[in-house]
Amino acid sequence: MSISEVNTHRQSEALYERARHVMPGGVNASARLNPALGHPLFFERGEGAYLFDVDGNRYIDYCVSHGASLLGHGHPAVVAAVTEAAQRGVLCACETELQVEVAERLLRLFPGAEMVRFASSGTETTWHALRIARAYTGKWGVVKFEGHYHGVNDTVGFSHWPPLDEAGPAEAPRAVPDSAGIPPANGELVTILPFNDVEALERTLRAQAGTLAAVIMEPINYDSGGIRPTPEFLKALRTLSRELDIVLVFDEILSGFRVGPGPALGTEVLPDMTVLGKAVGGGMPISAILGRREIMEMCSPVGPALHSGTYNAHPVLVAAAHAFLIEVTRPGFYEHLNALGDCLYAGMRDILARYATPAWVQGVGARFGLFFGLDQEPRNYRDMASQDMAMMAQFHRACLKRGVYLHHVSPHHGFSAAHALSDIEETLDAMERAAAEVVAA
Ligand SMILES: Cc1ncc(COP(=O)(O)O)c(C=O)c1O
Numbered sequence: 001m002s003i004s005e006v007n008t009h010r011q012s013e014a015l016y017e018r019a020r021h022v023m024p025g026g027v028n029a030s031a032r033l034n035p036a037l038g039h040p041l042f043f044e045r046g047e048g049a050y051l052f053d054v055d056g057n058r059y060i061d062y063c064v065s066h067g068a069s070l071l072g073h074g075h076p077a078v079v080a081a082v083t084e085a086a087q088r089g090v091l092c093a094c095e096t097e098l099q100v101e102v103a104e105r106l107l108r109l110f111p112g113a114e115m116v117r118f119a120s121s122g123t124e125t126t127w128h129a130l131r132i133a134r135a136y137t138g139k140w141g142v143v144k145f146e147g148h149y150h151g152v153n154d155t156v157g158f159s160h161w162p163p164l165d166e167a168g169p170a171e172a173p174r175a176v177p178d179s180a181g182i183p184p185a186n187g188e189l190v191t192i193l194p195f196n197d198v199e200a201l202e203r204t205l206r207a208q209a210g211t212l213a214a215v216i217m218e219p220i221n222y223d224s225g226g227i228r229p230t231p232e233f234l235k236a237l238r239t240l241s242r243e244l245d246i247v248l249v250f251d252e253i254l255s256g257f258r259v260g261p262g263p264a265l266g267t268e269v270l271p272d273m274t275v276l277g278k279a280v281g282g283g284m285p286i287s288a289i290l291g292r293r294e295i296m297e298m299c300s301p302v303g304p305a306l307h308s309g310t311y312n313a314h315p316v317l318v319a320a321a322h323a324f325l326i327e328v329t330r331p332g333f334y335e336h337l338n339a340l341g342d343c344l345y346a347g348m349r350d351i352l353a354r355y356a357t358p359a360w361v362q363g364v365g366a367r368f369g370l371f372f373g374l375d376q377e378p379r380n381y382r383d384m385a386s387q388d389m390a391m392m393a394q395f396h397r398a399c400l401k402r403g404v405y406l407h408h409v410s411p412h413h414g415f416s417a418a419h420a421l422s423d424i425e426e427t428l429d430a431m432e433r434a435a436a437e438v439v440a441a
Helices: 010-022 076-086 097-109 122-137 198-208 231-243 315-328 333-355 381-385 389-401 421-440
Strands: 043-047 050-053 058-061 115-119 141-145 190-193 212-217 247-251 273-276 287-291 359-364 367-372 412-414
Touching (some): 058 421, 076 315, 122 212, 122 247, 122 273, 122 287, 141 198, 190 198, 198 231, 231 247, 333 359, 333 367, 367 389
Parallel strands (some): 141 212, 212 247
Antiparallel strands (some): 043 050, 115 287, 273 287
């Protein structure tokens, strides 16, 4: 099917009619409902850089499983590893040799980390990392940054993308719960700060040092479109947290492996703990908590912080992670990703400059943000939230019609190692036509 033929979604619509009677909203995660279409797309399969929906439409995928499919869909090494592991009996809740091997490989790639624990989802890791940090410091408070996302757990489920009329002053934001059902008392343990504001950081950390267990952040805030920390902010964060006995946690669930084979910021600043998820499983649900030995040894059974889970280090998932780590450390892996990024980002900038009112392409490694109405790099959530959301939604819809699948409700996107330069060229051709449609409207 050619890229320009995508259009009807009759089978998806019919499945949605069935699904909404048995699943709230007809979906299993709220972000899968596409508000512009009025229903989710139902997919049949993925292959490399492409998704195929139940109507037979082919899309070049720039959602890449919300960042989990960095190798592309159905990478042969992942499929072979998973198949082989499953044939050993699909056992779980036990220790295996490959876990040790994968832990060792991860520690070689993440300097400063000395021990690992595995879990299944990203949400679990942030929740556990904060529990471990609290056990280690004997304190309860957590600082998180506005616009950063750490999963759907009740501990830090605040101010991911808060409505601006509820978010409070920019320099001292309120903790706005991301969901109903989060006890307000949890919010009393969370202080929200603006990203990249050294003054607010220093003031808060010094004032609350006696009660703060951890600062958690996305080292590159991909969830708000790839916002980078300034060098002075990073330096202040590391110096202050060390001085004040506050555990620095890097949530690398979206950033790890997207810029190079390890932490997104390289060795610029080493955190006390790191959490990984998504890509590290090659598309399979495995996640990991890494950290300095004295902190990680707070985990039970050596320490008092209970960390458990039937599916932790599930052998099938560990096999997928093993295959993933081999692939990303092959020579040329990141050269290919960088070549794709250079071509895509330059092409998008050129198109948007020709067609749109100001629009900013924030390409950082294998993920990018696309902000309509901005003419410079955003420094924090408030900058990103000032974009023209209606135009963004129109552009995403216009791209979808032309076979380019962008994450419909968010400003962050990505590509995989399975994308080829020809896919990028096809994408840019579709985006050119999408931009023309949006501007004409
Ligand atoms: C930075 C970050 N942390 C945590 C999570 C939660 O991961 P999961 O959806 O696997 O629970 C996500 C998911 O989008 C994320 O982007």
